[in-house]
Amino acid sequence: MSAAFCAVPALLVPMSPAAAQTAITHNFNIPSQPLARALRMLADQSGVQIAYKTSIAANTRAPSVTGGMTTQAALARLLSNSGLGYSFTGGNAVTLLAMSAEPAGGESADGAILLDPVIVEAKGTAAIQQDGLAKDGYRTNTISSLGPLGQTSIRDTPFSVSVVPRELIQNIQAQSPDDIFRISPTTRIQTPQASGWSPMVNMRGFTTYDTAEDGLRRSYSHATNLEDKERIEVLTGLSGFLYGAAAPAGMINYVYKRPTIERLNSLTIGTYGAEQKYIHGDFGGRIDPEGRAGYRLNIVKQGGDTAIDDQNINRFLVSGAIDWDITDRLKLELNASYSKYKTDVPNSYWFFNPGVPHGSAPDASRNWSQPWVRDEFEKTRLSGKLTYKLNDFITLRGAYMREYLDRPVQDHTMNSVRSPGEYYQIGIHSGKTKNIFDAAQAFADVTFDTGPISHKVTAGYHMYSDRAWQTPYSPNTGWIGPFPMSSPVHLPRPTFPVDTSSPYYQGYVRNHNFVIGDQIEFNERWSALVGVNYSRIMSRSLDITGTRTQPDYDEGRLSPSASLLFKPVPWMTVYGSYIEGLEQGGVAPDTSSNYGQVMAPMVSKQKEIGVKAEVGGILLTGALFDIEKAYEFTNASGVYTQDGRQRHRGVEVTATGKVTDELTLLGGVTVLDAKVEGGEFDGKQPMNVAKVLAKLYLEYEIPAIQGLVLTGGVYYTGKQWANDVNDDRLAAYTTLDVGMRYTTERFGNPLTLRLNVSNVTNKNYWQNSYYLGAPRTVAFSAQMKF
Template identity: 30%
Template sequence: MLDRLIVEGWEGSAPPTGTIGQTAPAYAGGQAVSGTQLGVLGNVSVFDAPFSVSGYSAKLIRDQQAKTLADVVLNDPTVRNDASPFSERDAFFIRGFSVTNLDTAFDGLFYLANPRRSFMEGIDQVQVLKGPSTLLNGGLGRVGGTINLVPKRAADEPLTRITSTYSSDSQLWTHLDLGRRFGAANELGVRVNGSYRNGNTPYNNNQAEVGVASVALDYRGERLRASLDYNHSTQNINAPTSLFNSAAAGVVIPAAPNGRINLSSPFEYHDSTYNMVASRVEYDVLPNTTIYAAGGASAYHEDFVSSSHQIVNANGNATATLAIQPQQIVGVSGEIGVRSEFETGPIGHKVNISAARSLNQNYRGGFVAASLGLPAAYATNIYTPRYLPDGSVNIAALPRSGNLPLFAELTSTSLAISDTMSLLDDRIQLTLGARYQNFVSQSYNTTPGATFGQRNYFNEDGRWSPAIAMTARVNDNLSVYGNYVEALTEGPSAPRTASNVGQIFPPVVTRQREMGVKYDGGAFGVTAGLFEIEQPNGFNSPGGVFSVSGLQVNRGLELSVFGEPFDGLRLLGGVTFMDAKLAKTLNGTLDGKLVPGVPETAFNLYGEYDIPWLEGLTATGRLVYSGSTFYDQANTQKVADWTRVDVGMRYAIEGPHGKPVEFKANIENLFDNNYWASSARGYLAAGAPRTFKISVSSEF
């Protein structure tokens, strides 16, 4: 594995037992990356990783003019977005399981990334691991997979880049990216990113104002390496769409409305502020042994007045309700460990021992709508919305975040040990490992009353989660892999429709089995993987009592391609075939039913072609397809399949002092199709309408 990383140029300034340094280089074509950071396993080549992984480069993020994480993972057929771009958040499904921003890591640390929406200005790479990651990263849940945000670092060459972007309807976006290194050996690096975006979106009445700032410092000495990151963002949205749009039981799901139609009244808003600091340090005590430590903290505040809507018939009639729930989310995460490489006879070992601890707190008030002067539920229609008049809510009198009681707290402490053993010049690599996790989960009553502040839930549990994984290189180009991993997941809670509403169940164990092949053609790569994930699931009985009495079993086949198979032609994407079904349900009533919100077929393909008759001119395009899904567990409410087509052009020239200048133009949803982009978790999210993006980027 080390030989392959050095050949690819990923040796950076660190030995094989280190992780801090230059990020993995882009693979042929510049869109995908050649390696990924796999937690306790360290830096691993994509083709040597015993898991299904994908990574997206800084060049791809710039070329696609990606604003948020959701724009980037749209390139992955195993990932599906679960929220509207005009809401306050991004949310995802990986391998048919919910993955929120709390499952997104920043430089390998969880609970530090923005819990609602991660902006891309300060991000160099986006890495996606498919399947449970308990051994690699710890934490609870993260069944379908995890996403890791790799921050930008200063390169050896100085960088000053300014990008100006216009996005329909009238969004203006300016982004400055500045990088410098200092010292006799360029040992100290500084990377600063700042941007401001404001204006109207294609969504009626919707306006978004976003400010982002990031500062990344790093030091790379002979034996000591360290990094320090600070991230800040503010997001203020007028008339945001709600994630929490639903359909009543038994209702035929109507066709999706035009993507420009906004059900929110103009006075609704969502304002948020996010700050984070994170640091890593590692020291080589021996040429083959590195000790390391990392930690960070984040704080997120949000205030809003937002409506949710429940569709009540096939004509699109709906019931709307207003809600306010200001909250503060605090995250703290840290880890220490040692990583060493050595040999015992013909067997090579790469051993890691680490301990991690994380804390996630939610401060929230419980407010009765009537006591805040909110209007009662009112009738509307998803095609011809009814808006409440300005002044319907006294916004100045509403409670704000910043001085709220503790609502919920999750503390996780874990110890992990792993050994990757290699034989035959690293052609066979076997990883054995396990992580012991102890977690404490508790919540408190925050609704004013006699029991205000009283703890209403407490659970403490611990368990070893084992993992075994193997990669075997058939030859220099072809490898096969397989793994068995387990994950400890928080138990579900009874929904509002259950008679035991609010009851929280003990943790459950999820299991994954996976096998696949990877082919490295030098200029292009192809991977294929088969997987099965079993997770205990909750159901409502005919009497209305919610219980954990069944399984969700997701079986799938993933095929992906990336690279430059022909000169001037670059491809990125693939297809996922999914068989996600319910099993062992109460009295077998739902056995064999398809899991709601999970398409049986998901296809993504992004391509670029360099026009031969004009140097620097590139045509781009993307096709995204999601098969039909069911909204309910009984499979009586069906949501239609959908297709989206994006096109674009890019033109690069040489500017002053030999520095590049790039012009980009993209059209997303070219044919302005109306579709339900997601029907997962009991919510319906409409897809975005046709959107234009034009930008110019200059380096100095």
């Protein structure tokens, strides 16, 4: 979508009231260098967001700018003799203009200059908050945290990354990661949050619990809330160099909301579906008149029945953030949150005996568990980040996060299908457990030139750990049944013995990483990223007596990464990359005879060739990839083991942005060729891997009715094998979403009404071999900003 700006006769444009924040004096130290690099330094040192078309800054050298002055004065000096002007377009944003008589994008009938699509050269909170807005078709330019590399341009990233930004999260009324994974072009739900377990996602045919929060790693994340998140960033494929030990599927990074420069007061009431009524308040602003300190506060209360019989979700969240520019060079970021998340009747887990086909899926809106089953989490999270610009060439960054996870109640059911048309069930009632998660990082960024070649070297350390306390109390109903799959059978709650036990220390998992990487810029067309991560995995498993249940786990290795990027034209990037990763071996599931055993560490490898291009208002990405890792499965003897290699080759294509001023598109296609090479299942296809994943989400703004937007999505998942021997295949399925939103200021303040219907046809389907897909859900909300 083209952007219109008034033509100006001179370089300097009078500062509007909206740009008052940029009048703050900063101590600039920008040496003479190519203009594009100088603008990046100005963005870093002032926090302002600068948007421009790359070609207008090409082959131009900027003069040095040093000393205390306003951002406006510094920008004016940088652009002197460049033939460029600028226009402030917000309190912390500025757009560069070509001052030539023939503007690059043409001229409108009223004489306004029409610029070509712009890119954003900026860093910091303001850039992220203004990136990926609905008016821009949710097209994002930056990723907030690419492991140790920090904030990075998406087009300059030699990996497959995508972003679900704040306004898209709001507009689809996402309550849990399930809603994000449903709409994101490259992801598929593996384990739903409503199961009571940590959400698991499938990407490129591999599955993972691995997540990060503001770039700080953790192994999994139960009961995830989204109302305090600015965006969800999705990296598909290996992330070993970037995030340390992790599955080859990729990484999900949850980015928390930061304080706002302008006052923010937002109140939303509605339902996330069925009777799940909720209220959400989002507040932000400055603490001091100068804007050096700011706050953000999110509060949520939700309760009520879901679209599944007897299922009820009751949760509470309070989440706060404070940012403080202690000096022009030292910034402190603090976060704290507390949440309680209770689920009555979590989704039941299904497994089928060998030779028994899944067949048609039963009614997903029925309670296939028991009415007395419930699950509860209580989480407290604290984190802090400190960034210090030692000088204009060295930046030091440090961060630490701790989360306390208490689980006072955890009931679950498993359904075993031993013959077609009937199932057995076991109900498990477990005692209290808890976990303490820690994550930390310390990095130094050093920029320098070697002749005409620019370098940004990042070196440092990051880690995460999970300490667990388990319970010896876990009575169950034993296997009961059989029951018909035509209708669930509910029984009274059994009388379980009184829990007199206390949680015992079960052990830990730790991952330590030492990393160094170099982002190399040869010239305006060629660049590279090279690096290596030494990753070490350590774990210990204890029983109630403190005795080791297996030998301690302590394995480490180097994981290299190398990428080359080429820009044949300013709006396109072509890249090739190679990356390796270390992954802790899987843990034998409770359906295997060696339950709890940890497998040997696995080394994964990925080769990828990709392209990223901005065409009109759309960001297009494409990638060819080849990934391999050890194959893990439960063999015919019921033992969970490793045997052979799992290899996935495929192509991945995504598109995000504005097709026209009225039409927004978000979609993608992944086509996979997945095989097991060697071992017992040589030549077979891995289970729960769909050959084709295709998604399309659209928004259309009705020209005749200002503020009215129609929305809809179609999501296709191809056939999957439901077991390792490939004799039970799940049918392909397609689900549809429809919705609308209407924004008006007739009541004095912006009011947005949203209506979304997911799985509008109420289709029943097997999401994978273990879980049913979600039934039809109708969500409605009203949001007022004041």
